[in-house]
Amino acid sequence: MRIETERKLDFDDVLIRPKRSRLKSRGDVDVRRTFRLPHAGVEITGVPIIAANMDTVGTVRMAAALAEHDIFTALHKHYPIEELQKANISGAFSFVTFGIDDLKKVDGVMNALQSNSINKICLDVANGYTEAFIEFIRDVRKHHPGKVIMAGNVATPDMTEALILAGADIVKVGIGPGSACMTRAMTGVGYPQLSAIIECADAAHGLSGLICADGGCKMPGDVAKAFAAGADFVMLGGMFAGHTECLTPEQLAHVKKDEGGLVEYYGMSSKVAMDRYSGGVAPHRASEGRVVKVEYKGDVKGTIQDILGGLRSACTYVGAAKLKEFSKRATFVIKNAA
Numbered sequence: 001m002r003i004e005t006e007r008k009l010d011f012d013d014v015l016i017r018p019k020r021s022r023l024k025s026r027g028d029v030d031v032r033r034t035f036r037l038p039h040a041g042v043e044i045t046g047v048p049i050i051a052a053n054m055d056t057v058g059t060v061r062m063a064a065a066l067a068e069h070d071i072f073t074a075l076h077k078h079y080p081i082e083e084l085q086k087a088n089i090s091g092a093f094s095f096v097t098f099g100i101d102d103l104k105k106v107d108g109v110m111n112a113l114q115s116n117s118i119n120k121i122c123l124d125v126a127n128g129y130t131e132a133f134i135e136f137i138r139d140v141r142k143h144h145p146g147k148v149i150m151a152g153n154v155a156t157p158d159m160t161e162a163l164i165l166a167g168a169d170i171v172k173v174g175i176g177p178g179s180a181c182m183t184r185a186m187t188g189v190g191y192p193q194l195s196a197i198i199e200c201a202d203a204a205h206g207l208s209g210l211i212c213a214d215g216g217c218k219m220p221g222d223v224a225k226a227f228a229a230g231a232d233f234v235m236l237g238g239m240f241a242g243h244t245e246c247l248t249p250e251q252l253a254h255v256k257k258d259e260g261g262l263v264e265y266y267g268m269s270s271k272v273a274m275d276r277y278s279g280g281v282a283p284h285r286a287s288e289g290r291v292v293k294v295e296y297k298g299d300v301k302g303t304i305q306d307i308l309g310g311l312r313s314a315c316t317y318v319g320a321a322k323l324k325e326f327s328k329r330a331t332f333v334i335k336n337a338a
Contacts, residue, residue, distance in 0.1 A: 008192040008196075010192045014333060016332060017333045029316060031311055032047055033323055038209055039149065040147055052237035056264070057076075058075050058097070064087075067094070106143070119146065123150070128151065128152045141166070149167060153214055161203050173200045174213060174235075179218070180238065194225065215237070221314070228318075240300065245300050246263075265292055
C-alpha cells in the first residue's frame, strides 16, 4: 500500500482566470473542431460534445436532434440492429456502443450499418484496466481498421496510453464522477475528474490520441473547465437527461400531464438497468449505479443553447476565438487553496 500526497482536483475546486481579450462578441467563437484519428486515419468535424451511451440519454431521437447542431451521440448498446438500420440518424455524428462482448456482435452490427455510413464505435466498460479489455480493443481494431474507436473508462495516464496503443482513437476518461454512478461509494475506487482529464490528455496527446471527459459535468461551466483542462470531447449524461428526445411516448404523455413532473434516469450498472437487460444483478456483482430523478426539461434545443452559450462565453473571457485554442489560453485558479 502507498499513499499519493499530491493534491488532485475536481471541477468544483477551480475557476478559470479571466484575461484580456480582443474578441468583440461570443458569436465570434468557433466551437467546432476537426480531429484526425490516429488509427482510423480519418477526420471528423463537429462540436465535440457527446451524449452518453445510457438508454435514458443516448437514444435515436436524441441523436437526430443533436446532429442538427453538429453534436455527437453515443447510442446505447441495447438497440436491435433492425431499429438502428431504420433510424433517421447521421453517420457523421453517431457512435454505436458495445460492451466487452462477442466480437461477432461488433462485426455483425457494423457490417449491417455500412449503408447508414456509421463508422464510429464506442467500446464501453466500467473498468477499462483489464487485460481482457485491451485485447478486445486490439481485436476490434484488426477487424475494423478504418473505423473510429472510442474506448474506456480509465482515469490514469498509463492506461490511457495502453488503450491508444491497443487501437483506440479516443479514450473515455472518468471513474465514478457521474451523478448516476456509485462506483466510488461501492468500491472506494476513483480519481478526481479534473486532474484525470489533465493527466490523461497529456498522455494521449503525446501519442496523437484523443480523450473524452466522461462524467461530472453538472453545469455549462463544468463543460468549459473540462475543455480548458485538455479534453478533446466531453460526454454528458445528466445534463442531457430528462428531455423530450429521451422519453418514450408513454413517459412523455405522463410527464406532460404533470407540469414540472420528474423524469427518472439511471446508470447502466444500476439494478434497474441490469434487471431490464441482464435478468437481474449477477451473484458475483453489486449494483454500481443509482436512479436519479430530474425535472422534465422539454426539448433539448434550449439546453444545447445554454451549454454552447456558456462555452462561447468562457472562450471570450480568455481570448480564445476557437475552441481549439481554449486549453492553451486558460489558467485555473484553485479555490480556497491550503
